[in-house]
Amino acid sequence: MTDVDIQLKVNGTVRRATVPPRLVLADFLRVNCGLTGTHLGCEHGVCGACTILLDGEAVRACLVFAVQADGSEITTIEGIAAPDGALSPVQAAFRDHHGLQCGFCTPGFVISATALLQENPAPTDEEIREGLSGNLCRCTGYQGILNAVRAAADPGTD
Amino acid sequence: MKPAPFEYHAPAGLEEAVGLLAELGDEAKALAGGQSLIPMLALRLAVFDHLVDLRRVAGLRGIERRDGSLWIGAGTTQAAIQRSAEVAEAVPLLARATPLIGHFQIRSRGTIGGSIAHADAAAEYPAVALALGAEFEAMSPRGGRTIPAAEFFTGMWTTALADDELLTGIRFPVRPARSGYAIEEFARRHGDFALAGAAVAVELDGPRIRRCGIGLFGLGPTALRAAAAEAELAGADPAGVDAEEVGRLAVSALESVPADLHGSAGYRKRVGAAMVARAWQRAVQEAGDD
16 A cells, blocks of 8 residues: 655644554554653544644544654644743643643543634633543543643633 | 545535546545544444545535635535534524534544435434434535535435535525524433434414424434424414323334444434423424524
């Protein structure tokens, strides 16, 4: 099967590669780019661990072939903090409100919450729950995650 | 890499795309947003030697009024439909159904044409298209044709589209005055496939019902119209109609209702009747208030 040349921008860096068409974007990011912060859980679009931003929108990196992302701009969890390493408001809130336990699902939750708050900066609890319903936490630490996103939306409510 | 190897094609035009599909036959599959196809490939429920990616094909995206209908390009994402003020105004049932599809991370890639051409029995858009009497525009090397929603869904994951035919756009009737719309579904969690659901459109003419469309999902091998209930309601005075009776009638003729560990066929039928009754009540109320 014929490999395909692609070029995309990942966290601001241009990446060129020749990839098999069946390589999903999540594997491209982890294996070809060495960005292992994007986690793979179910690999068929259910768990949300591999959520990334593709041209600014949250998507499942296991449900996009790398060849489909040719020409696009990707932000992974490694690109969420400021260049000087300062945590983003969502990341800081996850730390402050115990929004993680084992940490496996955390990159996906942080990306989903970041996209959610970009679209809706002041969500209700119901909207936060709905926005996070596409991410699974098998430690079941959902209350801490909910508290973190609520705090990130409105830092004054601590 | 979990999917089986395949050859990738990314044609730039519609003619090239349908030409590829014609040449490659049933070894090829069109790839739109991939939110149903890629999981099926990952689980190897489906294997294709060729995927024809539609992302570069011009003219497959957009939302615009055309000849009194609202035309939506097949490649338009569910996220774009959810954000569209035009859709909310002209086709409220479509706007209300969209947030029920998967999760927002799915809707940012998933397309309306993909949902309809994939024709999952539990998907919302096919039932919405049936309830509204939408029309589908399809293109093949033989030319274009229009397929009414009522003739499109032929069986499990099966549609009236030929192997070399692409769904290019959907035409929805623009909401007339004194009409009401509702969609109700029961799912175990938000974003899960519904166990059963119903989309209802009601148009009033004076005190009587001019047209009632009822689309059912999760209740058969594909999306279905509740034709007997629709016929019974046309011309009726909604004040004299019992909502629970509408629900019972809508599911009465169903054959081959799915059954799995989440619910027996009998349970799904009862839930389906309740979803129809609820959607009917809300749609009629909205039509009367309009």
